[in-house]
Amino acid sequence: MTSFIAACKELLFPAFCLACGRQLSSWRLPLLCSDCGAEVSLVRPPLCSCCGLPLNCGPDHFCGNCLAKTFAFDRARAALLYREPVISLIHSLKFAGQLTGLSTMAALARDTAGYRDLAAADLILPVPLHPQRLRERGFNQALLLARACFPEQSRMINVDLLVRRRATVPQTRLSGKERRRNLAAAFQITRPDSLQGKKILLIDDVFTTGSTVHECAATLRRAGAASIEIFTLARAL
Known part of the structure; x- marks a missing residue:
């Protein structure tokens, strides 16, 4: 019966590639041709031991940028x-509100070394949006990604501890x-006691x-967080 229902679904509601729009043979994730x-x-790998920048050769080691400056987080992947x-895929989510790609992005992310390499954490915090930006967009893409990528740890996801208290201009250009100047003092911890000694x-x-995750991490570090690891869906080179 299940296979019959699935066949009817694929016949009546065919799946399409989220990137190019080509029709797919099934709804199996990821929805890409x-x-x-x-x-x-x-x-x-190999990756920078701190910021996660892909490197050309050798074992993991610090990239030139991380040798020259210190990030407030312990490691980014x-x-x-x-x-x-x-x-x-990311732009369709952030700027067009197309939530259908979330499952595909999560499926891709969960099958990577960066995801499997993450250490155990006490709290999962999405990078917050300013309330004005959240009202305009209707959702926080970082929160949606956290929920999609870490469904088994949903109770650890918290949206109230780290907040954005100052509106900032878009960072793209x-x-x-x-970027660092734009983000200075942009974030705030609402309950510092809840972060003491937490991973x-x-x-x-x-x-x-x-710059964004550094400023968030610096704010968390000042509030007493023991360790801070970063996970992003994508890494720019």
Whole structure:
């Protein structure tokens, strides 16, 4: 009966590739055709031991950027490289509100070394949006990704401890220095006692320069967090 219902669903409501729109033979995740699926690039070792930047050779070690400056987090890991079709999938979620791609992105993320390499955490915190941006968008993509990627740890996901108290301009076209200035004092901890000695997993959609997660991590560190690990769906090069 189950297979019959599935066949009827695929006949009446065919699945389409989320990247190019080509019709698929089934609803099996990820919802990408073979061509688009082949274009998805996983983040593979060797990686920077701190920021997770893919390196050319050797064992994991610190990249030049992380040797020159210190991030407030302990380690960052990502699932996919930020290039097509991943860019289109993320943009369709963030800017077009197409939530249908969430399951596909989570399925891709959960099958990567970056996901499997994460340490156990006490709390999972999505990078927060300012209330004004949240009202405009209607959802926080980092929260949706946290729920989709970590369904078994849903009780550990908290949206109240780390908040964005100051509205900031979009980071897309800002330099690294401008991003850091834009984010200064943008985040706040509502209940510092709840963070004392806790291991934190911070979730965001894309790691670009690391400015956003660094500022979040610095805020968490000042409140007493014991360790902070970053997981993002994608990593820009």
